Amino acid sequence: MIRIANGQGFWGDSLEAPVDQIRRGPIDYLTLDYLAEVTMSILQKQRARDPQAGYARDFVDLIARVLPDLKDRRIRVIANAGGINPMGCRDAVLERAARQDLPLKVATVTGDDITDRLDQFLKRGIELKNMDTGEPLSAIRAQVERANVYFGAFPVAEALGLGAEIVITGRVADAALTLAPMIHEFGWKETDWDKLSAGIVAGHAIECGAQVTGGNCQVDWETIPDLADIGYPIVEAEPDGTFSVTKHSGTGGRVTVASVKEQLLYEIGDPTQYITPDCVADFTTVHLDQAGENRVRFSGIAGRPATNYYKVSISYTAGYKAMGSLVYTWPDAYRKARAADQILRQRLTRLGLRFDEIRTAFLGANGCHEIPAAEPTPEIEPHLPEVVLRVGVRSENRAAVDRFTREIAPLVLNGPPGVSGLGLGRPRVEEIVAFWPALIPKSEVRPEVAIWPSAS
Amino acid sequence: MAKRELIKRRLIEIAHARSGDKGDLVNIGLIARKPEDYPILVREVTADRVKQHFAGVCQGKVERFELPNLGALNFLLHEALDGGGTMALKADPQGKTYSTALLRMEIVVDGDAA
Numbered sequence: 001m002i003r004i005a006n007g008q009g010f011w012g013d014s015l016e017a018p019v020d021q022i023r024r025g026p027i028d029y030l031t032l033d034y035l036a037e038v039t040m041s042i043l044q045k046q047r048a049r050d051p052q053a054g055y056a057r058d059f060v061d062l063i064a065r066v067l068p069d070l071k072d073r074r075i076r077v078i079a080n081a082g083g084i085n086p087m088g089c090r091d092a093v094l095e096r097a098a099r100q101d102l103p104l105k106v107a108t109v110t111g112d113d114i115t116d117r118l119d120q121f122l123k124r125g126i127e128l129k130n131m132d133t134g135e136p137l138s139a140i141r142a143q144v145e146r147a148n149v150y151f152g153a154f155p156v157a158e159a160l161g162l163g164a165e166i167v168i169t170g171r172v173a174d175a176a177l178t179l180a181p182m183i184h185e186f187g188w189k190e191t192d193w194d195k196l197s198a199g200i201v202a203g204h205a206i207e208c209g210a211q212v213t214g215g216n217c218q219v220d221w222e223t224i225p226d227l228a229d230i231g232y233p234i235v236e237a238e239p240d241g242t243f244s245v246t247k248h249s250g251t252g253g254r255v256t257v258a259s260v261k262e263q264l265l266y267e268i269g270d271p272t273q274y275i276t277p278d279c280v281a282d283f284t285t286v287h288l289d290q291a292g293e294n295r296v297r298f299s300g301i302a303g304r305p306a307t308n309y310y311k312v313s314i315s316y317t318a319g320y321k322a323m324g325s326l327v328y329t330w331p332d333a334y335r336k337a338r339a340a341d342q343i344l345r346q347r348l349t350r351l352g353l354r355f356d357e358i359r360t361a362f363l364g365a366n367g368c369h370e371i372p373a374a375e376p377t378p379e380i381e382p383h384l385p386e387v388v389l390r391v392g393v394r395s396e397n398r399a400a401v402d403r404f405t406r407e408i409a410p411l412v413l414n415g416p417p418g419v420s421g422l423g424l425g426r427p428r429v430e431e432i433v434a435f436w437p438a439l440i441p442k443s444e445v446r447p448e449v450a451i452w453p454s455a456s
Numbered sequence: 457m458a459k460r461e462l463i464k465r466r467l468i469e470i471a472h473a474r475s476g477d478k479g480d481l482v483n484i485g486l487i488a489r490k491p492e493d494y495p496i497l498v499r500e501v502t503a504d505r506v507k508q509h510f511a512g513v514c515q516g517k518v519e520r521f522e523l524p525n526l527g528a529l530n531f532l533l534h535e536a537l538d539g540g541g542t543m544a545l546k547a548d549p550q551g552k553t554y555s556t557a558l559l560r561m562e563i564v565v566d567g568d569a570a
Contacts, residue, residue: 038542132479218472218555219489258472258487261526265485267476271523271530284523321545359538359545368548369557370513392545434543437479 002185004178004202004235008032008079009209011039011056017209017232018062022069025248027234031177032079033207034059040146040171041315041433043083054085055092055168063166064096070165071102078156078177082168084146086110089168090452107164109156111448112149112171114312114440121444128312128438140436143316149440150311152277153199154190155447156180162451171313173276175203178235186239190278197281197303198241200274204281205245205263205298206233212245212263213294214253219262226252231294246295255294277311277442280304309439318434319356320401323392324408324427325363329418330385334365334376336416337389343415344391347407353400355393363388388422394432401429461567466560471497473555480540482514482551484558487528494527500563506531509561510554531558 005027007018011034021030034056047054059081063070070077082089086108097104114121118137121128128137128147137144151169153176159167161184169177179199182188188195205212212233214224231251237243246255264283268274271283280303287300328336341360348358361367364387366374376384393404405427412421467486470493475484486501488494507518516534523530537551538544548554 132481216474218474218559258489261487261528262472262474262485264526265483265487265523265528265530266474267478268483268485268530269478269532271521284525286525288526318543321543323545357538357545361547363547368553369560370546371510371557371560372512373509373560374557390547394543394545432542434539435479435541 002029002181002237003027004029004031004181004237006031006033006178006206006209006233008034009207009211010034010036011058013209015058015062019066020248020251021232021234022066022073022075024251027075029181030075030077031206032059032077032081033174033177035080035083035171037313037315037435038433040084040148040313043085044146047085052088055083055089056081060089060092060096063093064100067097067100067102067104076160076165076167076181078167078169078180080169080172080177082108082110082170084113084170086168086170093166093168094452104166105164105451105453106166106168107159107162107449107451109151109159109167109169109172109447109449111446112151114147114149114445115144118144118147121440126440126444128314128440131437131439137314137436137438140316143318145315145317145433147312147314149445150277150313151447152176153179153183154278155449157183158449159451160184162449164451174207175200175276176278178203178206179278182237191305193279193303193305194301195241196279198243198298198301199237200276200279200281200303201264201283201286201298201301202235202237202243202245204274205260206235208263208266209233210253211266212259213247213255214259217254217259217262219256219258224254228252241301242297242299244291244295244297255296257288257290257296260288260296275307277306279306308442310442310445312438312440314436314438315433316436318432319394319396320398320429321392321394321432322401322405322427322429323390324405325388325390325422325424326408326411327386327388327420327422328416329420330383332382333384333387333418334362334381336418337362337387340389340411340415340419341391344407344411348404351403353403355395355400357394359392361390363390398429405429462564463567464562465565466562467501468559470565471559473559475551475553475555477537477541477550480535480537482533482536482554484531484533484554485528486531486558487526491527494524496563496565497529498522501529501561503531505561506533506558509558510536
């Protein structure tokens, strides 16, 4: 049995979680997911300013902080912290290890970045069509920022096979970070579809960190113990493809069949076809048992052969947006907020400003749910204590969006009464980075695995 | 045999849910709190009803998938995020609260089962 922990569900997740995973109980592997889709573009902007940047700096600080513990406990770390500069991330980690006089083997998995090859692909008739809309990439080619392939678990397993104590990857499918140590330890083959699928389900279960251990859990949420000290998830994996999800004893949160079901259903499509680079997992085969307190056992998982394609995530710039908010108070808070929205829209029209979209949400009334069933009834509507008016605009034209940001604050003095600006100041104009999902034949790209210091 | 009485319940009383995004699409996993209530979800919470429930929010089709092993249904709401992710100007651009929005739905259940 091996223990694989997740200590980071996204870049921006708890900084203490990975440290707790290392120090508060036994684990063999620590996986960390830093790359949301939007992260690559943020990293690109950082690297444009500093050629040495372009990776998750938090990861380097984390390794520097816990390196003696990793050594003592022989824990190996797998992280997609490399972003668009995995070599730079590796060098930074090695430098921090050298400062502590600790020898360290760090491997990289690269080759996922195909930004510079896009035109070559297009010329050869690989259209990189949008998977959702069917449009060819040529429609937005000029706006493309980055293109990265999602690799699977096998190159990461190869890096572990080379003896890496830390594996730094670029873009790799999130769940593959968890599957990789199983392949490495148990000798699973590329055609062990059921076992690979089990590993992917394990990865899916823990890739969003505490969202499987009681975080964001709707069942009896008020009785979930000590969310302030919530434990992050650990997979205890067996060579036959069965595994349990649990957490360190003494930590908060709760691991139940209910909390696990919620996470299994998170961000999936057709449950019989969870497509990954390594296999196609069938979530309708998962059998769950409450095997003990804070322990759910998974069995019965089956899957099918992988497809001949990798998914590609292509980021591109798509104009500008800004959001402004004001809060209206009792009495008639909702009516005032709606009136202010109309006044604002009239002023924008009078200014001749055109937007691709203007969108209003009334927080406190039905700002998130927005459906008819969530609309306040006529009886309670006049009594709502306060309603936040939140207006957003989007346009190709930065100047129009910027002008919008100056039309929010005046409403406090020249619009409906009983309103506060929330102390937020003028809204910020943001450049939009949008995503273009596409497929590419696996034969077109190859993962590259390297280790430092190189084999002696 | 006692007379059957049909009564209205909110979905939240017999189910829990989680939602997330993929581009302009939202998925909502709807899970029976008790396995024996799963058939009620299958019967009552059809793709059409979900589409109706999200009127004005979901512009595209609604697909439904069954996971009897988990006592759960998975719904895909197409064109439901105002362009999706970073494009969306919505207060909930990643569809995280569509789960609780679905749980507002009223369904009809057998009085004995309730």
